[in-house]
Amino acid sequence: MTPLRQRMIDDMQLRNLAPATQRNYIHYVAEFAKYFRLSPEVLDLEAVRQYQLHLVNERKLSPQSVNQYVSAVKFLYTVTLEMPWSDDCFVRAHCPSKLPVVLSQEELMQFFDYVPSLKYGVGRWQHALACRFSVILGQPDPAEVCPAGREIGFLPFIHQS
Numbered sequence: 415m416t417p418l419r420q421r422m423i424d425d426m427q428l429r430n431l432a433p434a435t436q437r438n439y440i441h442y443v444a445e446f447a448k449y450f451r452l453s454p455e456v457l458d459l460e461a462v463r464q465y466q467l468h469l470v471n472e473r474k475l476s477p478q479s480v481n482q483y484v485s486a487v488k489f490l491y492t493v494t495l496e497m498p499w500s501d502d503c504f505v506r507a508h509c510p511s512k513l514p515v516v517l518s519q520e521e522l523m524q525f526f527d528y529v530p531s532l533k534y535g536v537g538r539w540q541h542a543l544a545c546r547f548s549v550i551l552g553q554p555d556p557a558e559v560c561p562a563g564r565e566i567g568f569l570p571f572i573h574q575s
Contacts, residue, residue, distance in 0.1 A: 418455060419444075422494045429493075442486035454490055459503055462487050470507070477507035 419440065426436045446465050447454050469475045469483060488504045491497040517525070 416453075418453065418494070422490055425494050426489070438482055439486040439489060442483040443490050446483070446487060454487070455495065459499065462491075462504070466505070477509045480507040481509070 422443065423436065423440070426439065431439075443454060446457075446462075449465055449468065450457055450461055466480060466483065469480050475483075484504050484506050488501075491499055
């Protein structure tokens with residue numbers, strides 16, 4: 415084991431990084447060094463950038479994996495090697511967020527048809543959700559669907575203007 419690797423492991427242990435994170439960081443830094451056949455001590459920010467492009471374009475890694483690599487080399491250079499490089503020097507890949515699945519009104523009604531409300535105690539929830547969705551979808555007047563005297567749980571109404 416090289417002194418640099420041991421120092422990085424010690425730094426990660428001092429900061430109480432999870433064992434899986436430590437393994438990932440060591441893996442990415444070792445692959446980075448192997449790619450250039452040089453110690454990371456002699457490599458600069460341009461090498462970090464070139465290897466990041468290699469991961470994206472040639473190895474086709476996901477944005478999450480590329481960002482793990484960025485975190486690993488950022489830790490190596492800023493913590494272990496104490497380089498005065500700012501966070502702006504380490505460019506992260508954009509991770510697209512997935513939108514949640516939104517059920518149609520018909521799908522919701524089918525779902526509620528299969529839920530035996532009294533047996534599972536979801537009658538209040540079913541009513542509260544029906545009230546909220548009626549308001550959101552602009553269906554019948556909420557006062558008709560959700561009478562004032564009936565408790566609807568703690569789900570607030572969404573008032574559209």
